[in-house]
Amino acid sequence: MTFIEELRWRGMIHDMTPGTEELLAKGMTVGYIGVDPTSDSLHIGNLATLMMLLHFQRAGHKPIGLVGGSTGMIGDPSGKSDERVLLDENILRHNQGCIRKQLEKFLDFDCGENSAVMVNNYDWTKDFSFLQFLREVGKHITVNYMMTKDSVRKRMESGSGISFTEFSYQLLQGYDFCWLYEHMNCRLQMGGSDQWGNIVTGTELIRRKLGGEAYALTCPLITKSDGSKFGKSEGGNVWLDPAKTSPYKFYQFWLNTSDEDAANYIKKFTLFTREEVESLIAKHQEAPHLRLLQKELAKDITIRIHSEAEYKAAVEASEILFGKGTTETLHHLSEDTLLSVFEGVPQSEISSDVLSSGMTVTDFLSDKTHIFPSKSEARRMLKEGGVLINKQKITEDFPLNESLLLNGKYILVQKGKKNYFLVKVIQ
């Protein structure tokens, strides 16, 4: 199966320039995607393009991961209704380092001819003077052409306007493609469908400036069946960095996808073959309550991004939290297990004399541990039966004392079914 065929059945092609398929059929092709170093971690919104690059390499082509060190300093107007905040160089440098490590999880940087390569566009733009830029890049593209881009047009119409800086963004990205074409024989740029305009500026520039032929390939934006934005959970973005989104939460995110989305995501975010995916979907439909699709999806992605061990820990934690976990089982957990299960769960500390002084449950939940922002809210939730201590539903007059302590120093508080808090009692 060729690269394009692979992407096609997975529903990962939104648009491509004519001739792309023929180009790839001729032999090993060099292609790239760009990522924005606006944060020190990638998030699952980047996943689709990363998978595209992974398939690209698996099909025998040579992938380049470009970190947008300089483009990140400008800001891409695509999909943004307002002008962006500029980042300074130190932060960008730091972010690039972190992102590189994450890219290494997807691509093989040491497999001979088609080893993946990382580049940073800052390296070839930092010494590029403004005059040079105007002469070598700006001269080849008309403003008329630039203004027809969706990202630009939307901002022109919105009234908030667009700065010259962001307007120029497409030239900068276009020049990257041009540079890679010239220096690394790169013929193809891939990205999300929102990048189409920017990518095509690149192919245009290559044609006018170098008389060369370059290609574009985009994948559709990942959507959710209920219309809400993909990639956000209650806590905001779902990051690939375990320090920002714990492997447990990461696993849970995928486990909680709807049936419809899971069938879609499993094609896009895992490497299961077509037959495997179809059989999984068929099995899932026979017994939807077992949520086989979600489990396989969560397993595959969690292992790829984190590790087998972290996946197992996430499953174990999930079983304790959602399965048959009772007050009994909690008391039997060792401290290590307890801490690893509740890794990433908000923690707070209180001293042991406060605990033995007979404070009320409301005080405990609000003032002492800040689990609730106000006493009224704590009271309300208690009345509704939404507060659990060590997996046991409690009321406002529940007596707090040392017999509750797990491993002699922890109390597990639950706000509703899914929000856990670990209170550590210190001597």
Next chain:
RNA sequence: GGGGAGAUACCAGAGCGGUCAAAUGGGGCAGACUGUAAAUCUGUUGGCUUAGCCUUCGGAGGUUCGAAUCCUUCUCUCCCCA
């Protein structure tokens, strides 16, 4: 520059002298149901020492026994004309 409309809780939006901590919808949170889902139903959504009290309706003053509501003024937003 001239004329008009408006600013109310997380958002939208009613209320136009006491019965207003403020209708209704959305969103949020929780409960029931369930598959850790969706849909649905229920409760809740300023704070506190909670049968009560305190602080809120753009800001500052004023009228009144009593103001989200009336008056003055300031700030901001929107619309129309030039």
